[in-house]
Amino acid sequence: MNKAALITGLTGQDGSYLAELLISKGYQVFGLVRRTSTSSLERIKHLSGKVKIISGDLLDQSSLMDVIAEAQPDEIYNLASQSYVPLSWTQPALTAEYTALGVSRLLESIRRCKSDARLYQASSSEVFGQPDSSPQTELTAFRPRNPYGVAKAYAHWMTVNYRQHYNLYACCGITYTHESPRRGTEFVFRKITNTAAQIKLGLATELKLGNLDAKRDWCYAEDAVYAMWLMLQQNNPDDYVIASGETHSVKELVKCAFEYLGLDWQNHVSVDPEFYRPNENIQLVGCVDKINTQLDWKPQYSFEELVKLMVDYDLKRLKDSGTLPIPC
Incomplete structure (x- = not known):
């Protein structure tokens, strides 16, 4: 039986590339989209009929539980957040609701409804802020210096804590800036x-x-989403820096x-x-030794x-x- 995957943030850059990758690998793909979202579906219009859109919201835990119960995903990729750093200074509370507390709601929904699902949580190099060493590794101390980085640090450590306390298969990918035409x-x-x-x-x-x-x-978004997928194919969950290394x-x-x-x-x-x-x-520059050695991943x-x-x-x-x- 083919695997099922749920992607939050489907309409974003990473979500659209990830959906393409998973479809190419035979997954049944579900995408969580806010019913009131003004986000354009432009990035996924070519996937019409290949992805099932489900209405839900990271601000509403009951909707997340309903989505997980309906999709019954083997893998969940949480790519949704308020991800524009300058906006996080003008809308810090909203950034915290989606980027931080939204992850708590998602983790709790997984624990209650589909505890055997594997979760990829999109972390960010912004958690490092002004690091005391370079390049940064998975063990570098977090020192976020903007509201977005603070929210991502909370989400990262909640994911780690749920993995350790509830034995969830949950991974954080500490992604550095990645680009694409989307x-x-x-x-x-x-x-x-x-x-x-x-x-x-x-x-x-x-x-x-x-x-x-x-x-x-900087690296290419298609390279980054392939790393995300690789992380959920391992025997044991772990956290990895996803970067170019330069x-x-x-x-x-x-x-x-x-x-x-x-x-x-x-x-x-x-x-x-x-x-x-x-x-x-x-x-901010990522050390890619761990992901290169353990997952045989490097930017193409x-x-x-x-x-x-x-x-x-x-x-x-x-x-x-x-x-x-x-x-x-």
Whole structure:
């Protein structure tokens, strides 16, 4: 009999890629979607008829129990959260409700309704905040420095505690920044590739950014979701860092994207303090030794390949949209 999987956050970047992966492996896939959600189904429209959508909400434990009872999943992937760091400063309570307490409700629902289900909980490198060592490992102390990171730290430790206290198969994947063409343009990687493509096509002239020296550990979302799946296929549950293992600055990203398009980035990029993050984290880089050794996982896309993939996508999307300026 084929396995069944439940994905929360189905309509997001990771949820859509994960659904594709699980379908390719023969899973029956269920997706939890809030009935009142304004989230676009654009990322999963190509999966119509292949995924069963079930209404539920991380704010409502009874709905979570109903969803689990209906789907009877072998595996549960909790990817839903308020995940935009700047928004967590303006909506800290809402971030805590979904990203922290929502996980408590889900864990308790699993314990009561399907205790043999395997859970993947999406943790985040933001739990490390300003770490005292680099690269960070699964044992690095948590020092979150924004409301999103605080909420993710709570969710992470609740998952670990339920694993230890109730013997649930529950894993946390500490994911670093991962990108794809399905990433929103409010995130810096996609903002850069999208605006660079606009400039190349004459649709824009300037790109405003914050701290060009800020560094990130970036990898491809398809690589990340494969790691999530691998974690639930092991004999015993454990937590893993999911990252590329290397950092690149925003300036490197800008230079790579603009040079690929044959543009001089210095003619188009300006720094605007409005886009600086409070408590900017500039030294987050994951150690991938454990996941590489134990799960034989490593990213398939290099940083440069990912930049080119994203630029190519945005160029094609803009050309296909029919919004190009009419030549004089």
